[in-house]
Amino acid sequence: MLLVPISAGASQSDRGTSDLTVQAAVVVALEDNPSLAAMQMRYEAMQEVPSQVGTLPDPMVNLNAMNFPTDSFDRDQEGMTQLQFGFSQVFPFPGKLDLKEEAATFEAVAAGYSVDEMRVRLANSVKTTWWQIYYLDRALETLEKNKELLRQFISVAKTKYETGKGLQQDILLAQLELSKLMDQGIKLVALRKHQAIKLNTLMDRPASDQISLVAPQYRGMPDILSEAALFELADDARPKLKEREIQVEAARSRLALAERDRYPDFKLGVMYGERTGDNPPFMGGSRADLFSVMVGAKIPLYAGRRQSRAISQKNAELARNQYALIDEKGVVRAAIAGAATDYQRSREQYELFAKGIIPQAEQTVQSMLAAYQVSEVDFLNLVRSQMTLFNYELLYWKSVSEARQALARLEAAVGKGSIYE
Template identity: 25%
Template sequence: MLGKTIFIKLMLAALACTTVFGMGNVMAQAAATTEYTLEQALQQEQHGALSLSQALALAEKRSEALRAQDAARQAAQNQATAAGELPDPMLNLEVINIPANGPDQFSLAADFMTMRGVGISQTFARKDKREAQANVFNKNAEIAQAGKFQALSKLRTATAQAYLDRFYSQEILAVLQSQRTELELQIEAADALYRSGKAPQTDVFAARTELGLMDLRIQDTQALLDNAQAELQRWVGDAADAPLAGAVDLSQSRLSAVDLFEQLHQHPEVLALDKAESVALAEVEVKQQEKSADWTLSVMYAGRGPQFSEMLSFGASRPLFVDQDDRQDQALAAANAMAAKARAERIELHREHLAQTRRWQQTWQSNLKRINDFDRSLIPLTQQRTQAALAAYQGATGTLADVLAARRMEIDMRLEKLRIQMDTARLWAQLEYLIPSEVKP
């Protein structure tokens, strides 16, 4: 009677475990590949489960880093507009030839040479120079846009990883808790057999020790789950408390291995250095234009005493480049050197990201094969072993220990698959959001 009771409990526990895993598979198959607009995400924020696409939309809505880059781009564009205009004219006020001594000391009208003048001067910067200066700020606006792409990549990757970490931590926790239930059954069976004199007391102590170790594993997993929850809350706010809609399809990525070399030219960090090179080249053009001096024209109207005629003056000025080899040419050479530096850094960073991304892709694809092996052979084999052990126990040809050992192996195999899936999910997020979809080739 005792054996049948334990067998029924084991069957129920196995059924519950299978249900948990079945639900996990359903959630994984219902991959969150549906694209949501920001408005749809916000409408569903307070309703039902939180999907990955909704989490990403909420993270973008909350991000101050994106707003900062937008402000930087707007500032650079405004500076470009200002740089394209002529310098402001200068108002000149002067009083000259004031008597310093004698009977007319400090008089502004007694001496015919004293003049009170008002004038205006204007520097006429050449159009090519103004366009070159404006182009520097336009390129700075492009750097700010590249900075926004960097912020988008970081935000989406971190949000997706936090979402997936929480999802798989929950799955692992569910498996461990189901295994804990079976350990409690093992303790109950061992204790009953010990009391009936059919098993030693050491079996009871061994089962209780294993239960204690399982509790430690559950605590560790709960800590990981709490950390993932905190990280998700950092990106999406209070919406992180909502239940998750499910996993994503990890078998597909927007980043293709075929033309990876060309795609990584659009990597946000590489793109930022490409724009930095453009700024340096724009600075080169400015320095080239500055080798030609600008003229400043002025006009002055001067009045004297009422008995004297009024005066009108015109003037023109420009800087004299007396040492171009050591001044203007050196400034131009420095700008060219900065452009060469930016180009070299961009090429080196592209190589670094190319190697890193290839490693990510290779590990991701290898993990996908391993996951497929678990689904195709490893897990089915452990299931068959469990079924055989249950059948043998039901037919009184097997032992309870064999059943529990088979169940533990099956659960451990599922745990290993979930751990690999979690690692694969983090790699998938790195690859999927490495280059924001907003970046145009």
């Protein structure tokens, strides 16, 4: 059997149309999904951090009124009365600012990979939801086709009953099976609505928007790369692994910064004091202005309780990030292996149903129907053979959907690049 379109128009180029190919749904979601947009804004915000933390602290400008006598507040009365204008700047120990900027840069790069990872996951969610809706559409089509066949069976049974060659229970049996199909149809319609709501949400559309799928045409299932090749591809391409690797580098920079924090920061300041009035008679002349230079250093007096503990903390954080990278690689490989296994299983089922079981079941139904019309087969066996065919058709479409969902998960697990041979 071939997967054929259910709607006219095989491509989706306009975002406003309700007819969606799986690729078009992914494009819309990647452009409009608010969660992805929030991640992008976080990344852009973090890009502004390195320059901030790698710059010297803002200098201080001081204006002081010094040594004014409280009895008169006269600037000329006392020799040390002055207006001071000063400037001071803190200089972190050499290398600290570079390490802060380096760590922040790594964190910004990691945030960029987290955006890529979100895009991968979002595309996977859209594809799997799309293919679930696709299965439900095919199931509803198959159900309608079988309902029509059962109505034909009822008509045949009525004709035989009216001519005295059939039984009334055959009519009732067919009507019962028809009612069962109607009940199943109600459930399938509800399931489709739920999946449509999910897909609309992923694309940032109103939940009640109608979704009509443009079904692709596929002839068989593609061959995929070996697991070893997929593992190697994921090591180079999966954004989550890249994010973890960059986080390890950021942790190393933070550890180096903690070790450098054992060395003092420096403070340099200058002060100019303006005085008025005259010196005592024996000194003569106007009072000279004063100029001061100040140099200070931060003493790591409590290094045993602060800096040493910070180094231990950053060592532990580095180890945590390294273990997280190892764990993530295991998770990715498990996801690849699981998706590849699911794909191979669904692919084998698809081929079995398409080339063996369904053609055989169709032939069985046709043979049963011909035999029933000449009273060589009872009606119960005819109905059972039709219901068996119906169930096999559902399993066929389920295998198609599950195979495509497995491919979507496999693409997401690898990250980027072609997974096909």
